[in-house]
Amino acid sequence: MPPSADHDPDADWSLPGWLYTDPEYYAVEMARVIRPSWQIVCHQNDLAEPGAFHTLDYLGESIIAVRGDDGVIRAFANVCRHRAMRLVEGPSGCAKKLVCPYHAWTYETDGRLTGVPMRRDYPALDLAENGLARVDLEIWRGFVFVRLEGDGPSVAEMMAPYDAQIAPYRFEEMQTLSPVRLRDRAVNWKNVGDNYSDNLHIPVAHDGLTRLFGKSYAIEAEPWVDKMSGRLVDRASDNVWERFYQTHLPPVAHLPEANQRLWLYFKLWPNMAFDLYADQIDFMQWLPTSPTTCVLREMAFALPDDRREMKLVRYANWRINRVVNAEDTWLIERVQQGMASHSYTAGPIGQSEVCLRSFARKIRERIPEARLHRAPAAGWSKFPSRLREGLGEGMNAGAGGASPLPRPLPQAGGEK
Numbered sequence: 001m002p003p004s005a006d007h008d009p010d011a012d013w014s015l016p017g018w019l020y021t022d023p024e025y026y027a028v029e030m031a032r033v034i035r036p037s038w039q040i041v042c043h044q045n046d047l048a049e050p051g052a053f054h055t056l057d058y059l060g061e062s063i064i065a066v067r068g069d070d071g072v073i074r075a076f077a078n079v080c081r082h083r084a085m086r087l088v089e090g091p092s093g094c095a096k097k098l099v100c101p102y103h104a105w106t107y108e109t110d111g112r113l114t115g116v117p118m119r120r121d122y123p124a125l126d127l128a129e130n131g132l133a134r135v136d137l138e139i140w141r142g143f144v145f146v147r148l149e150g151d152g153p154s155v156a157e158m159m160a161p162y163d164a165q166i167a168p169y170r171f172e173e174m175q176t177l178s179p180v181r182l183r184d185r186a187v188n189w190k191n192v193g194d195n196y197s198d199n200l201h202i203p204v205a206h207d208g209l210t211r212l213f214g215k216s217y218a219i220e221a222e223p224w225v226d227k228m229s230g231r232l233v234d235r236a237s238d239n240v241w242e243r244f245y246q247t248h249l250p251p252v253a254h255l256p257e258a259n260q261r262l263w264l265y266f267k268l269w270p271n272m273a274f275d276l277y278a279d280q281i282d283f284m285q286w287l288p289t290s291p292t293t294c295v296l297r298e299m300a301f302a303l304p305d306d307r308r309e310m311k312l313v314r315y316a317n318w319r320i321n322r323v324v325n326a327e328d329t330w331l332i333e334r335v336q337q338g339m340a341s342h343s344y345t346a347g348p349i350g351q352s353e354v355c356l357r358s359f360a361r362k363i364r365e366r367i368p369e370a371r372l373h374r375a376p377a378a379g380w381s382k383f384p385s386r387l388r389e390g391l392g393e394g395m396n397a398g399a400g401g402a403s404p405l406p407r408p409l410p411q412a413g414g415e416k
Contacts, residue, residue: 225267
């Protein structure tokens, strides 16, 4: 059967290796993918009191989410409008006012500038025009998200296909189980997300998950979110912590019977994930720090539950997933090394790898140069429109082959 007119010729190919190492591409990707995307900061219950704040640092920006005296949570750039001093330090805290430690300019928790020492020394200063710079903020089911720029879909719109499945977990009532943990990884940020949504490596590389799930592991992809799931089998595991979890997981009254022994994983575009268990939920995001490094930012939340078996099961959950995380770290570090090999261009994607296909499609939509199997000549990002014109001309050369680059840009006075 011939391909349809709207068939993507790259649909059966992975993103090429140069996208995981190239500094010029990295800069474009940060501008077109990460800056316009939503990023989780914390839960609204972490900002329970007026003045309570949490910060999120990424892409050279520091964002502060703070609850105002009026009870409203807002987000601002953590930057004084006077000399660009950072206003607060650390991941969280509480302040009645935000006072700059450099020159003591003072801002209210709603962002208004209300105090300037030697005010008469600034004849052009308009207090109303120099409040803290606002940042887009959305609260979705109790979780606080920010966005540096852009006007794409909201978190609620992206998660809409799974809203009914998530509702029973009572996200809005969650309390922090463990504070923010940061873990550096020597990999491009996409390798973390690719691995998270990769279904084929589970039976190969994760013996523990295979023992727990049997053959029940499944994946699916919606436009903005991937879903993975596995159901705990009845057969007792030979591993002590897995067997303890299987045996002692207590019933959770607010969850349907079908969810009592179900592990759900959701990856939200482009670099966030949350794992739903009957005993707790974990959030993780992978924030880019360079073309070949990123930092994992992790948090855990749960509903209050003082049962001893629940506390022990949560510890068992951590022991199980600590092993899984170590296995994944070993995998992605070696994939990153392989991405740097000149022998690698782009690999084929199986039809069952629906999540990887979905992610690659969205990257190519935003950065057409991502279709190139080999990196173009340096400076390509300065002429994006001309590059797009050439992208349809024989970009793929098959497995292991090099794709032709776009035709060179004409020099001034040269042939058209």
